């Protein structure tokens with residue numbers, strides 16, 4: 001369903017791909033994976049996704065700042081690029097079987113449902129445990145999520161710079177916090193003073209996120225989407241000149 005793609009991403013995904021973002025599978029209320037050991041309430045949301053600054057700004061502008069509190073209460077890191085998972089989360093995540101540990105539940109999950117569906121991140125947008133189009137369909141969605149994640153990363157860094165915060169000095173730190181390899185995260189984090197990260201926005205983080213969202217509207221484009229490394233997969237595997245049967 002195209003409507004299942006957050007609106008801010010719809011303007012970036014090339015039309016020919018957006019038209020392929022259909023999947024009639026809608027069985028989450030009777031999650032098939034529960035019989036495979038997934039937690040009955042958290043299911044595939046036993047994950048703490050990176051939420052970029054502009055998406056958090058979108059949520060705040062919709063009138064609810066509780067999302068920040070929820071993420072912080074779960075140990076999330078409040079950074080100019082967005083909200084990152086807590087230190088140590090990724091180690092624990094890698095040590096457990098995906099879906100099985102409710103203690104890893106997403107802070108935005110509420111009564112078994114995603115409370116930020118219209119502004120969820122790229123990795124969540126691309127997750128499909130099943131596709132009516134088989135392996136290729138699952139791969140399609142997985143790659144879409146990867147391109148969106150790359151775009152979110154690039155854009156959240158760019159917005160930090162555009163809004164006047166020192167990016168060069170902290171770029172490595174940010175990339176480390178986004179990395180799937182958590183080995184050096186603690187060391188990097190120890191060396192960081194939040195006042196240096198946030199500058200004039202220290203204690204005014206909400207405003208920074210809101211400004212990020214305002215700026216992002218014009219920066220999220222099809223060109224930006226196509227510039228991402230993982231987009232190549234679509235160039236090779238998805239042609240817009242034929243009817244798909246995957």
Ligand code: SF4
Nearest residue numbers: 028031033043044129
């Ligand atoms: S997408 Fe998640 S909630 Fe839906 S059926 Fe698959 S594992 Fe269950």
Ligand code: SF4
Nearest residue numbers: 045106108109114124
């Ligand atoms: S943001 Fe929403 S979809 Fe993503 S893990 Fe959290 S609750 Fe699930």
